[in-house]
Amino acid sequence: MMINSACYSFVSIAKSKLRFKKINCTLPETESGIEHNPTSTRASSNSxxxxxxxxxxAMKKMMRNPYEYHHDLGMNYTLITDNLIVGSQPQKPEDIDHLKQVENVAYILNLQxxxxxxxxxIDLQSIIKRCQELGIRHMRRPARDFDPDSLRSELPKAASSLEWAISEGKGKVxxxxxxxxxRAPAVAITYMFWFCGMNLNTAYDTLTSKRPCGPNKRAIRGATYDLAKNDPWKEPFESLPEYAFADIADWERNLIRDCVHSLRGS
Structure with a gap:
């Protein structure tokens, strides 16, 4: 697949030239649940x-459980680990101020x-401008909403950006x-699966116990298969059982990490 070919063209470079800092995957001592920006205001328009x-x-059709997004309540988020936050879209520059001042966010990874x-x-340019003013690195890895195949193909690059930002250690991501x-919790779960030594179910349960949501587990398994199963005669992912690639051997995890590291800057 395209991901594997791109990966192996960079792995030797990644191994010989890059050094990576120890990653902190520590879970926070307290679980605050979903926090709401106190500056949020309710919208009243019919539109x-x-x-x-x-x-x-659309969300209910794609998820097993009927989770809903309440845009009028403003930005909401959950602290997953000491250095990782998963949340909804910032809606205005003041949300960036909140993330910087209250949560010490140094990186934002946008999947939209x-x-x-x-x-x-949303005026995205005003948000990006505020990030620049506050010294926050704004990154984008767009994936199509409600599309597991798009998410699957984007997960390696998104996990690469997330892993790099966390390894820099300059603040929360x-x-x-x-x-x-x-999409956002799927990327966080993928990172926890590939880089924090958890199997997929443990990573999934850890995140969803803190932030109730329904990320596509099959897309994560598919991305794991794309990177770890590199045999030219491999069986199609679609023919594998539901538990396939929900856990991986150490050598497979190391292979995935090398591939993800090689995608930095791509």
């Missing part, structure tokens, strides 16, 4: 309500496509999509 209904209908931002009327219920 905003219709947008939420439209989005939630342009059309997601436009759908909710805020990972978000639109609602913080699908």
């Amino acid at each position: 905003r309500t219709n947008k939420m209904e439209e989005y939630n209908i 496509q342009d059309k997601d931002v436009e759908f909710w009327g 805020y990972v978000h999509c639109t609602a913080g219920l699908g």
Whole structure:
């Protein structure tokens, strides 16, 4: 697959030239649940309500449980580990101030496509500008919402950006999509699976116990298969049982890490 070919062209370089800092995967001592920005205000327009209904209908179709996004309540997020936060989209520059001052966020990883931002009327450029003013590194790894195949293909690069930001150790990393219920938690779970020594079910349960959500586990398994199963005669992922690649051997995890490291800057 394309990911594997790109990976192996860089692995030798990654092994010989890059050094990586120890990653802190420590879970926070306290679980604060989902926190709400106190500066949030309720929207009252019918168009905003219709947008939420439209989005939630699509979300319910793609998830096993009927989780909903309440845009009118403002940005919401959950501390997953000491240096990793998963949440919904920042809606205004003041949200960036909050993340910097209250949570010491030094990196933001945005999984949204342009059309997601436009759908909710977010002025992304003003948010990026505020990030620059506050010294926050804003990164984008767009994946199509409600599309497991798009998420699967983007997970290696997104996990690469997340792992790099955490390894820099300059502050917390805020990972978000639109609602913080699908793409963003999937990237966080993938990172915990590949880099924190957990199997997929443990990583999934750890995150979802803190932030109730429904990320696509099959997309994570598929991305793991793409990187770890490099035999030219490998069986198709679609023919494998549901438990396949929910856990991996140490050599497979090391192979995945080398591949992910090689994607830095791509």
